[in-house]
Amino acid sequence: MIAWVMYVALVALTLSAASLAAERAAKVRRTATRWVWMATLAGSLVLPTVVATVSIRLPDAFKFGNASTSIVLRDTTSIPMPPALLDLEGAQPYATSAYVDKLLRGIWVAASVLMSLIVALGSVLLHRRKRGWSEGRLCGERVLVAPDAGPAVVGLMRSRVVVPAWLLQASKEQQQCTIAHERSHLDARDPQLVALALVLLTLMPWNPLLWWQFRRLRRAIEVDCDARVLQGGQDVGAYCETLIQVGQHQSSRIGVVPAMADSASFLELRIRHMLRKPKKWARASAAALVCASLGIAVFAAQVTPPDTGHRDANAPVVLSSDMLDSYTGSYQISPISLVAVTRAGNGLTVNISGQIAASKPFHIVPLGETRFAVEGKDAATVRFITDAGGAALRLVAYQNGRDVLDVPRIDKAAADRINDALAARIKAQKPFPGSEKALRLLLSDPDSGAGMSTDLARARTEQKATREKYLAELGPVESYAFTGVSQFGSDTYLVKRQHGTETVFLVLDEKGTLVTAFRHR
Structure with missing residues (x-):
């Protein structure tokens, strides 16, 4: 759940950056900007959900050989989520328990319900306030006077213009400008646009970027209204x-309805925008900003959703036998x-020999044509690299x-030789x-990785804090002894330390490089 929340936030952040560029381009060309932010708000909700969950079933006419006719949108992405976004001292990034996931979902639902209640309460209070307002007419427009x-x-279904009482004493020119502004909001259906944005915001109220986008949308609505x-x-x-x-009178606000007044700083920005003269290179700069916006938006669409690890054999992606x-x-x-990979229902069973870290077989289920989820393992996936004919060449685990593993496929004779070599080591x-x-x-x-494989050196660096705490508890080495070869083919040593003992398992390659090291008390 945390992984998906971070993915949604990353997509929303990227789309927000794209919208800033698009908004700037629209202002340069003096075109409407509110639709940019409305599309961004909707896209921040829809894009991550669709990419993470939707697969498209193509007609059988498009099927080629054994290829599946299902296109899983997440398999079309190419930018993986950075694992460094969450680092908890040796804990698996993005991994959370089922209890935490359930708690987060409950908080999400509660936040949406609470926001809905707040919006509903605001509507009730506004309705009560309207009872104290009088009917009137200003510059030929029926208005409510507050x-x-x-x-x-x-109002949503029957929108009305409300004006403060002091405006009735203002000059005719100011009255006309005010009514023209509010009439423009009515004609453009801005109240309905704000209401729709609120509905979208209610679906994901925990996302601060959506609130920021909503704020930008409201300001864009006012800027567009000024232009009209x-x-x-x-x-x-x-x-x-x-x-x-209007800004100087500072009338009380009415919720999130389209209003002529705003903060002094925003009023200053609106006035500067209206008085700004078109620049010489407006077309070129607008085109450049649009290209930048599209590029950033494509980047957002290419971010790969994280694996949640909760898929089963009934997953929507079904591959042929x-x-x-x-x-x-x-x-x-x-x-x-x-x-060793074997068939198991609508998935595959993976059994790794000679590896103490993978002592039990595990089941993988298809997420796409070549991509599989590891059941019960958060953020763990397997992908098969195939040739043009669909035959598997390599297996890559993530x-x-x-x-974390990239291995070539071998024939049965080579597999038999490996199994025989493992059995011979165990016997000898x-x-x-x-x-x-x-x-x-x-x-x-040692701090350096000299004498060790690259993967082992990297793992030791990542686990340094945890390892140093473990060794400090055991104390210095007093003696060690070789106790044999384990069932996984690794050398086993019993190491006596000042405050206890530990068992160390080692695997070396043919050059004497330490490839695998596993230890426990």
């Missing part, structure tokens, strides 16, 4: 003076270790968006050449 509210447009009023023939000087006059069979077989990890019970030297290197706990 002692301390407006100018604004209130001036296009309707109002004098720009008189209209700007009216805005200043022939396609699943094409992935079965063996994939080599080392001279004594391999990955954890938190980073590949003899350590790897250079095993004791590698153990001493490990026990010295």
Whole structure:
């Protein structure tokens, strides 16, 4: 759940950046800007949901060979979520328990319900306030006259203009500018647009970026309204003076309805925008901003949703038996270790030999044609690399968006040799050449990765804080002894320390490099 929340926030942030560029382009070309933010608000909700969950079923006429006719949108993305966005000292990034996921969903629902109640309460209070307002007519427009509210447009189905009582004593020119502004809101159906935006915001009220987008939408509505009023023939000087006059009276606000008055800083920005002269390179700069906006929006659409790890055999993506069979077989990890993939219902079973970290087989279910989720493992996926004919060439395993295993497919004869080599090691019970030297290197706990594989050195760096705490509790080494070869083919040592003992499992390659090291008390 946390992973999906972070993904939604990243998409919303990227779309917001795209909208800033698009809004700037629209202002340069003096066109409407409110639709930019309305599309951004809707896109921040729809895009991550659609990309993460939707698959498109193509007609059978498009089927080629064993290829599936389903297009899973998440498989068309190419930018993985950065695993470094959440680092909890050795904990799996993005991984949360079912209890936490349930709690977060409950908070989400409660926030949406609370916001709906607040909006409903605001509507009731506004209706009660309207009872104290009187009917009137100003510049030929039927209006509601309030002692301390407006100018604004209130009501959703039957929208009305409300003006403050002081406006009745203002100059005719100011009255005309005010009515022209509010009439423009009515003609453009701005109250309905704000209401729709509120509905969208209620669906995801925990996202601060959506609130920011909503704020930008409301301001864009006012800027667009200013442009329509001036296009309707109002004098720009008189209209700007009216805005200043309305701002100085500071009438009480009426919820989130379209209103002529706003903060002094925003009024200043509106006036500057209306008085700004078109620049010489307006077309070129607008085109550049539009291109930048489209590029950023495409980036947002290409962000890969994180795996939630809660899919099962009833997942919406179903592969044919022939396609699943094409992935079965063996994939080599080392001279004594391999990955065996077999069929299991609408998925595959993966059994890794010679690896103590994967002592039990696990089940994977299809998320796409070549991509599978690991059941019960958050943020863990498997992808098969295939040739043009669909035959599997490699198996790649990912954890938190980073590949942790990339192994080639081998034939049955090569798999038999690996299994025989593992069995021979277990039977002989003899350590790897250079095993004791590698153990001493490990026990010295060096900061560098010299004498170790790249993957092991990287893992040690990531686990440094946890490892140092573990070793501090056990104390210094007093003695060690080789106890044999484990069922996984690794050398086993019993290490006695000042405050306890630990068991260390080592695997070396043919060059004597320490490839795998596993330890426990």
